[in-house]
Amino acid sequence: MKSLALKYGNNPHQQPAYIDMPDGNDLPLTVRNGRPGYINLLDALNSWQLVRELRTATGQACAASFKHVSPTSAAVGKPLSPELKKAVFVDDIAGLDDSPLACAYARARGTDRLCSFGDFIALSDICDVTTAQLIRREVSDGVIAPGYDPAALEILRAKRGGNYTVLEIDPAYTPGAEEIKTVFGIHFHQGRNDRQIDESLLQEVVTKNKNLPPQARLDLIIGLITLKYTQSNSVCFSYDGQAIGVGAGQQSRIHCTRLAAGKADTWFLRQHPLVLALPFRAELHRAERDNLIDGYINQNEEDVCAEGTWQRYFTSRPTPLSAEMKAEYLEKITGVSLTSDAFFPFSDNIKRAAKSGVSYVAQPGGSIRDDAVIAECDKHGIVMAFNHLRLFHH
Structure with a gap:
């Protein structure tokens, strides 16, 4: 054909x-x-x-x-x-x-x-x-x-x-070595991004903590390969063999990090005992359950659990998942990996990532504020590797 x-x-x-x-x-x-x-x-x-x-x-x-x-x-x-x-x-x-x-x-x-x-x-x-x-x-x-x-x-x-x-x-x-894209009648030519991503990109650990275990290496590789095919700017949170939060297509890197971190938090909170115990009515479709879970976790759980509301969706009134309960649950999370398709220009990305259990980071490096980013990682005991490879994708 x-x-x-x-x-x-x-x-x-x-x-x-x-x-x-x-x-x-x-x-x-x-x-x-x-x-x-x-x-x-x-x-x-x-x-x-x-x-x-x-x-x-x-x-x-x-x-x-x-x-x-x-x-x-x-x-x-x-x-x-x-x-x-x-x-x-x-x-x-x-x-x-x-x-x-x-x-x-x-x-x-x-x-x-x-x-x-x-x-x-x-x-x-x-x-x-x-x-x-x-x-x-x-x-x-x-x-x-x-x-x-x-x-x-x-x-x-x-x-x-x-x-x-x-x-x-x-x-x-x-495919061939050259890629061609047409925009507004004009042809763009570039070499295909065939750079291999493997553990050789994780050798330069720049933080005081240099312990990068095998599972973290796997998760960082998963994150970097995921970013290679994600619309930039982008960051990826990964854990236990999968990407758990992707922040894509944002003009500001901190917005990428906030977006991805929020998705990672939701992924963990979906496994909270109260979420797993939600007493859904049998006739609810899977998409309806997803929307209710998202509202229960990320919006006002009282809207889901309120009198006159929960009867439409549940067989009994769910226990509200308070902000304090969520914070207590997420505070115990560690071992999450964070990757970025370009350098972190400010340490605010690391501060936000640390709140979502990030223990390992791989990013290109090269910012004039690398020292501040490294210092923030050291403050939280985070291991960070510079891979010197930008992965913009458009």
């Missing part, structure tokens, strides 16, 4: 829309079901690059959840704790632990469930039945993978009344 017609461009009035190869060769992907749109393909191709690179770097099955050309999360296929399974609504899936790919997808989709609503999914490995079963019950636009088990493909083809987008990409395909 040398070209593929799309539903429309960025918006429905932008037609015609299609993709092809500039050299006239066949496209390296096949549509196994549905009809993708322009943004679907941008998400698919960016997310596929992320999981392919993460697979190479970690040797583990990987998955990513993308929305509007940035990842909500990326994860490797580590088994989930019982608390995390319940928090991300997969505690009813038999055999989940037997599928690393399904574990990776459960982690990626469950990280930021509000932002992942209507996502595009990337899988590093051939999609199995367990992973397809997870995808089937989530609101999603499509999936890209290097292949599909026959039974998994049939499950996905039945999604969205038979209109779910399923893409298969040639895992051997490698």
